[in-house]
Amino acid sequence: MNNEELLSTLQGKLGQFAVEIVPRNPKRIYIDVPPEHSIAANRICFEELQGRLTTATGRDTPHRIEVLYHYCLDSCGVVVTLRTWAEKPECTLDSLAAVLPGANFIEREIQDLLGVKFRNHPDPRRLILADNWPQGVYPLRRDFSARRKRNETPEFLRELTQEVTSP
Amino acid sequence: MKRTVIPIGPFHPIQEEPEFFQLTVEGETVVDVDVRLSCNHRGIERLCQDLTYDQIPFLLARICGICSASHPMAFCQACEDLCGVETPPRGLYLRSIICELERIHSHLLWVGLAGHFIGYNTVFMWAWKYREPVLELLERLIGNRNNYENFCVGGCRRDIPQEKLPEITEVMDEVQGNVEMLTKAVLDDPILKVRLGGIGILTYEQARQWCATGPTTRGSGVDIDVRRDEPYAAYNLLDWQVHVQPAGDVFAKTVVRLLEVLEAVKIIRQCVDQIEPGEIRAEVREMPQGEGIGHAEAPRGETFHYVCSDGTNYPIRYKVRAPTYVNLPSFKSSVIGQELADAMLTVAAMDPCYSCTERVAVVRNRRHSKKEILDQRTLMKLSWEKTERIRKNI
Incomplete structure (x- = not known):
């Protein structure tokens, strides 16, 4: 799959949820997804695009906490990043770990370090903090x-x- | 049947990553497993936010004593992705040489330890003996056996002098002969095949679900390798292949690692042949605002780094994902249903920390909470006895 095909596939599959699809360069694509659609968008990345969830990054910004899910599309060597957010002060987000076991640890880590509460997480115990x-x-x-x-x-x-x- | 809870870990003086495992066993079979991480959290992500881009690689080299080339490598790629700098060709080749030397010594270390766990102490001594020349070569080339600190944003810090390149070829000749012999011995050994085959199976589907990486997944038939899928350093200029084994058991992972050592030798030889004199570093004047992602194939799997910059000298968010972080949870799929004698080997097959099993308390009777402590030696003995049994039956 070349880059234009990939972009049009992403537009077709995620366009209904995404606020914005930004290709920073041919190998790195950033997609903003509102929190209510984040699970649906993640499932498309994992199940339909055959992406591999590398990790998620939590980032504190003044009004919200951003959670970036990084997917490696190994067949074409592109990293797709889904950016979703949890508004302060509630900081709640739907859990991906309920759907994809690989997200279990990283969501517990974000919960510990940044205080994002993941709804329906299968195992919401502490992982990082004492x-x-x-x-x-x-x-x-x-x-x-x-x-x-x-x-x-x-x-x-x-x-x-x-x-x-x-x- | 009565269930027994076995806590393993978290601390041992020689292990690199303290971790806490809790196994629930019925008789000799493991029925459940729980992992607790971060018993020794160092806060590296937070520390990186207080360091400049020039200082960070030195800290990242200390994330892991074995993967001390891969983490700075991923960082440099994340920064180069952010500021769009091209590394000169000689820098790329140097990076490939160091990364592959690291892979050779890491895999040989693993092979030795795996041999020790199943009572093949000859394998342990041989593999570590073969590893030594590689470490000595690294010391001669870069100045350190580990913590190479040779990568910086835009290229490499120090050059390998052209007259030292034949030394690399000499050591590679030695390593290749030894490892070919070792690989043949492992592949032909009937006891090893029985002892390692069929245990700790991680299927293709499970490997995908747990998002595992590296030899752990390549042993399960998942054909991924960052070096080929998104070529960095000089890998796209060289002729090499990715080794995949479909079985998913410990034997498959062993074979993948041994073949990867031979592949690494092949890569280094080509690098030495093709490398040409020239610049090793591109100058980076400033970091623009934005985000960058870099990933590299460490010996244990993919390391993933994310950097977010606001245009100053310091990153405002830095994220590191080490390969064991995603390989470890797959333990939940591979170890359940195994015998206790194999549990340790299954953990070791993932190449995380080997000595988590230093002290184990077996609660035989929970009501009276009488504890029986199994130390590493007892667990080893369990594993060795199983190898002995297989040897006698063959």
């Missing part, structure tokens, strides 16, 4: 700082900072 990490503190959010909010940091971090700052 068991004694406080609820509601998300270390990859841009407003997180272990130093500034000293009262809200976990016990072990507080002990560490005191040791360093005490004369």
Whole structure:
């Protein structure tokens, strides 16, 4: 499949959901998909285009948290990125792991680090953070700082900072 | 039947990635498995946001002691995708040479450990002996046995002098002879075929569902390899092939890795023949605003890096996905239904951390919570005894 064919296929299959299809260069295509259609679009990428879910990236922006699902289309060597988002402050999104087991770990990681809640996730336990990490503190959010909010940091971090700052 | 829960891990001084496995067994058969990651989270993604693009490759080389070329490689490609820089041809060849040397020593390390797990200590000693010249060669070429730190955005940092290239060919001759012998010995050995065949099967469909990569999937008949599908470095200029085995068991994964070592030797020879003097690095003046994606085929599978830049010297979001992160969950498909003696080997076949099995507590009777601790030696013994049984029956 060459690049124009791929773009027209993507337009045909995902055009009904997508806000925008942006080919940054011939090998990298970014598609914005509103959250309500994200599962349907992901299924098309995995089942119809035979893409392989490489991973997902969570990104904190001022008003929403973006989740980027990266698919490798191995037959033509193109990476298709589906960008969806969870509006603050609720930060909820439908879970892909219920459909595709390969998304299980990465969604749990995003849930831990950025606080996106995935609806219908089959196994929403913690994956990355320690068991004694406080609820509601998300270390990859841009407003997180272990130093500034000293009262809200976990016990072990507080002990560490005191040791360093005490004369 | 009574169920027994076996916690494995998470820490051992010599393992690279601490992980926590919990196996549920009925008798000798594994019926369920749970994995807990990130017992030693280093926050590399967050640290990258405080480093400049020139500093990041040095941190990324330390993600993994074995794949210390692949991670910076994927980073450089992500940045080159972002700023649209073309690396000069000599830089591309140098990258291929280092990546393939890394593949050879990583796969030989794995073959040795897998041999040790099933009680073939001769394989362990031989494979590691064959690996040593490769590490020494890397030290002579780049200055380090591991953590090569030779990649930067736009090309390579240091050149391999033209007069040192014959040394590479010499070592490759040695490696090729040894590995061909080892491959033949493994393929012809009836005990190995019985011991490794048919265990830890990951089917084609399961490999697709878990989105696994690398030799783990190529052993299950999934024909993917980033080096061929989206050629980077000099791979599209060379003549080589991807090895795929359809069976999906541990034996298939072993064969794939051994054949890949020979393929890597072939690639390096061609690189040495074709490489020409010239520039090794393209100058990168600034990083534009935008996003970049780079991926590379590490010995264990695909590493995937995503970089998001706002036009300053520091990335605003950096994402790293190491191959074990997607290969490990497939453990859920391959280990359930296996004997306990094979569980360790099935984990090892994925090439994650080998020594997670350092301490194992078997809860024989949950009501009185009397625990029996199985250490690594006992688990090894279980595996060795099975090999002995097969040897006697043949």
